[in-house]
Amino acid sequence: MRIPLAPPHTEGPELNPLLTPPELDSASLTRPGRPARPPLGVLAIQALLLAEAAAVTAVWLWSWRGVQAYAWPGVDNGLAERGLAYLLVLAPSVPVNVLAAIWLGRGGRRARLYLAAAGSLALVQVVLLLTPSAMPVRQAMSDGAAQVAAVFLAATAPIVFLGAVLAVTAKARGWLGAEPDRPRGRIAGIETAVWSLALLLAVAAGAEVRQWALAAAEPGDPRGLYTEDGTWERLEAAVAETAAAVPASDGFAARTVEVASCGYRTPAGLETFRYSLTYELRAADLPAYEAAVRAFWSDGDYALTYDGATLDGVRRITAERTDEIALGYTGGDAPALTAASGCVERVAPDPGCVPPQGEPATDRVYGIACRD
Structure with missing residues (x-):
């Protein structure tokens, strides 16, 4: 039995005749190369x-x-x-x-x-x-x-x-x-x-x-431990103490008081309210004022809780006291001191109002009726 000799070698890629379909063009096996690394x-x-x-x-x-x-x-x-x-x-x-x-x-x-x-x-x-x-x-x-x-x-x-x-x-x-x-x-x-x-x-x-x-x-301890009696006075006293510690203070231009319901009653059935007191400052040396406020709220009965900028880029300083009073200073074009209480129980039908300090030109009270 004679074994046929292999056909003579021709130029081009070598293809296995047993693995390559006759209709396949050898050029189709070549494709553009992909870079090894990203561009x-x-x-x-x-x-x-x-x-x-x-x-x-x-x-x-x-x-x-x-x-x-x-x-x-x-x-x-x-x-x-x-x-x-x-x-x-x-x-x-x-x-x-x-x-x-x-x-x-x-x-x-x-x-x-x-x-x-x-x-x-x-x-x-x-x-x-x-x-x-x-x-x-x-x-x-x-x-x-x-x-x-x-x-x-x-x-x-x-x-x-x-x-x-x-x-x-x-x-x-x-x-x-x-x-x-x-x-x-x-x-x-x-x-x-x-x-x-x-x-x-x-x-x-x-x-x-x-x-x-x-x-x-959560309306639990320590909120609700204080009655409304004396709350407004304590806020005014906190503002007065802060202003007294600031040598650059020139008094206040306006006062705004807001009394808002906390939305719940105590176990004894008493309504609860929160007081917010805002005093707008007269023209002052704000850097010196801010430094004095920060120093005063960093010592004694106060605990500094924030000192930085608001999202508007305005200087903001906040502090709190052990008797649930929170204080804040806001700088910018309308600098102001703010004092706020926690939720307090209303034990008397007529809590009474407190006159403003610093002889502000404007005095606004919301949420409570004042006789005068």
């Missing part, structure tokens, strides 16, 4: 995504710090709701941007999906922050909401714009359009870990905020 433009987009995640985190930390300026010790004033609203709006950017940066290293459909999600999320955040009425708890969004939107735009808009410009370049589109050959098991594990960590942090933050809100709204 520089894609690497820049990865860096911008991480930078935006860091910027969003910084904006939320700044907003949370600024929201503290509006808190009164022992008083539920929407502080937790405002902080949680900003967290709900801003927090999703962190895991989405981190995962978009990771998947960009491989390219393909998953990278395009996360990149589109990061851009869409930034747009939604801008719309929500610019329209506080659309926020998750819009009834709590008041002071400083416009400043949060402005800071967010200043911090993230340049990053998003530059990332969008880089994403439409030819090399970036080519990298994103080609599906990678490498297995994605490791990156899928990282993706699961990032989302699991984000979920864990969200649950922990929600539990912490809920615990704070419940504690602030």
